Amino acid sequence: MNHTHMFVHESAIVDDGVSIGAGTKVWHFAHLCSGAKIGRDCVFGQNTMVASDVSIGDNVKVQNNVAIYTGTEIEDDVFLGPSCVLTNVTNPRSQVMRRGLYERTFIRRGATVGANATIVCGITLGRYAFIAAGAVVTKDVADYAFIVGVPGRQRGWMSRHGHLLQFNEAARAVCPESHFEYALEADGSRVRCLSLDEDAPLPDDLSHGTKSYDDFKLTQG
DSSP states (O other): OOOTTSEEOTTOEEOTTOEEOTTOEEOTTOEEOTTOEEOTTOEEOTTOEEOTTOEEOSSOEEOTTOEEOTTEEEOTTOEEOTTOEEOSOSSOBTTBOOTTOOOOEEEOTTOEEOTTOEEOSSOEEOTTOEEOTTOEEOSOBOTTEEEETTTTEEEEEBOTTSOBOOOOTTSEEEOTTTOOEEEEOTTSSOEEESSSOTTSOOOGGGSSOOSOGGGGHHHHO
8 A cells, every 4th residue: 555645643554455545644543454445635533443345435534433344335524523433233243243244334425423423334324414422323314414312313404514504484594604505395304505516515715614603503592
């Protein structure tokens, strides 16, 4: 493996057969296993692990103490918070070997998984879904959905910039930071961004946050 144009800390272990994109940083005591495919400009914090044959996109941020097991696929711009948990077998038993039966977990572009949250395997987290810290998610999550609690339940919709959306009678909402407009489907099951395609990168002038969550807390209720 060529380490040119990336950073791998001397304490990290990168097995043969790992593909890593330019600009990616791998920090203390991380372990990237053979067959993992990792995109550009990612960050893997201290004590992280990526198992064999895991696919990870560009600009993915993996915070300390996160293990990403075989069966997981992660698209671009995903954030995995400190000590969040991913699994790959629903019914594990020490005495029953289930290698080759790993279940697929799909985390779509821009999704956030908060610190200490647990994502039970075999589900999909939609684009820009937001899983709150400590939540336990056991079923598919829609694009832009905001999930809280144990078990995880939807408590609203989050904008691409991470702010709660308040929809008017016309089923339209505006992110208070980016001013992007969002539409809620008639049946209330799906949100889409009207101002920018979900697969398009953020414009440079919007790629740096200028307001914290608390700045809009009073208006969000």
